[in-house]
Amino acid sequence: MTPKTLFTIILKIVGILFIKELLMSITQLVVEILTLIKRGILEDEPLLSIAFVILPIMIYLLIAWLFLFKSNYLIKKLKLDKGFSDETLTFNISTNAILNIGLVAAGTYILAMGIPTLVKDVVAFFQYYRMTRMAYAGDEINPLVSNFFLPVTRIVMGILVIIERKRIVSFIEKRERKAEEKDPQSQ
Numbered sequence: 001m002t003p004k005t006l007f008t009i010i011l012k013i014v015g016i017l018f019i020k021e022l023l024m025s026i027t028q029l030v031v032e033i034l035t036l037i038k039r040g041i042l043e044d045e046p047l048l049s050i051a052f053v054i055l056p057i058m059i060y061l062l063i064a065w066l067f068l069f070k071s072n073y074l075i076k077k078l079k080l081d082k083g084f085s086d087e088t089l090t091f092n093i094s095t096n097a098i099l100n101i102g103l104v105a106a107g108t109y110i111l112a113m114g115i116p117t118l119v120k121d122v123v124a125f126f127q128y129y130r131m132t133r134m135a136y137a138g139d140e141i142n143p144l145v146s147n148f149f150l151p152v153t154r155i156v157m158g159i160l161v162i163i164e165r166k167r168i169v170s171f172i173e174k175r176e177r178k179a180e181e182k183d184p185q186s187q
Contacts, residue, residue: 001088001090002081002087002088003080003081003087004072004075004080004081005095007071007075007080007081008071008072008075008095009095009098009099011067011068011071011074011075012067012068012071012095012099012102012172013098013099013102014067015063015064015065015066015067015068015071016064016068016099016102016103016106017102017106018060018063018064018067019060019064019068019106020106020109020110020161021056021060022057022060022061022064023110023154023157024110024154025056025057025060026057027149027150027153027154027157028150029050029054029057030149030153031149031150032050033050034149068172068175069172069175069176069179070179071176072179072180072183095173096169096173099165099168099169099172099173100165100166100169103161103162103165103168103169104162104165106161107157107158107159107160107161107162107165108158108162109158110154110155110157110158110161111154111155111158111159111162113154114151114152114153114154114155114157114158115151115155117150117151117154118148118151118152118155121148121151122148125148
């Protein structure tokens with residue numbers, strides 16, 4: 001394995017982690033929009049709060065795209081593969097295996113963050129319900145939607161990332177091959 005291949009793998013794993021952050025931001029945006037629809041408020045301040053959620057989504061999307069599909073460009077511009085005494089590094093693991101490991105790690109992380117949040121929200125909801133003997137105040141969005149939407153969505157995303165990792169790796173590698181065919185000088 002060459003230093004360039006190693007850095008390509010590392011950049012792709014970082015890109016996968018940015019995809020994870022992108023998915024988390026999208027779930028926050030959905031909750032924000034549901035809250036605005038429920039309250040019927042569409043003035044400057046709520047639109048500003050949506051803009052503050054959309055901005056990180058766009059940044060995460062750009063960074064993830066660069067790391068996943070333009071890793072050779074980043075390696076070339078940042079000169080990451082220069083300055084190594086050995087031109088080859090000896091590892092007996094494929095890029096496919098490392099990307100699979102990265103996806104499993106990202107999916108497990110999403111699950112690890114989503115499950116405790118869901119449990120905490122369920123407990124808090126039942127404590128609130130028991131104390132007030134009412135499910136929710138009429139002007140608020142239903143806690144079953146707002147409190148449980150985010151962690152349930154994250155849990156589903158984590159499971160999907162783990163289950164569909166082979167398709168995701170295949171997609172990433174296919175895009176990489178197409179990019180290399182278009183620009184053979186980037187190798």
